[in-house]
């Protein structure tokens with residue numbers, strides 16, 4: 001596995017979180033897996049809305065956490081698979097869930113509550129984003145071994 005790159009960024013507003021998401025969506029390539037970690041209300045779904053925008057998902061397409069189903073699929077320049085593991089039971093049989101179907105797909109997969117995933121299911125390459133409450137805004141920590149996501153700091157400045 002390539003060395004992990006880390007980058008920390010402060011997002012002062014929900015609007016900025018959307019902007020960051022959009023940049024990520026614009027950088028994303030087929031097969032990418034984006035793991036979102038952070039407490040309830042930190043902005044994982046908001047970030048996903050931005051990612052959808054960056055991937056060209058039509059403007060009025062509803063982007064909401066898949067709570068009662070496991071995955072939402074949105075039509076972008078690649079399919080965007082939006083997964084939320086929040087409601088999964090601790091003793092879930094991961095082999096029955098079929099997460100691999102999305103992780104090793106031709107689309108872009110975004111997983112909320114990725115901290116619940118067992119390490120054995122992590123793909124070899126990923127972008128992981130930890131989101132923390134910080135004053136009025138949020139701190140985001142990017143961790144990745146995907147070359148083009150290592151430029152994220154540069155893209156966020158422009």
Ligand SMILES: Nc1ncnc2c1ncn2[C@@H]1O[C@H](COP(=O)(O)OP(=O)(O)O)[C@@H](O)[C@H]1O
Nearest residue numbers: 011013014017040041042043044045046137138
């Ligand atoms: N950088 C930010 N600063 C302040 N509020 C934010 C920021 N990013 C997102 N929010 C807000 O936080 C809330 C997060 O909601 P949501 O994305 O549903 O969280 P999660 O999916 O992590 O539970 C939204 O109301 C959104 O407006």
Ligand SMILES: [Mg+2]
Nearest residue numbers: 044045065112
């Ligand atoms: Mg959510």
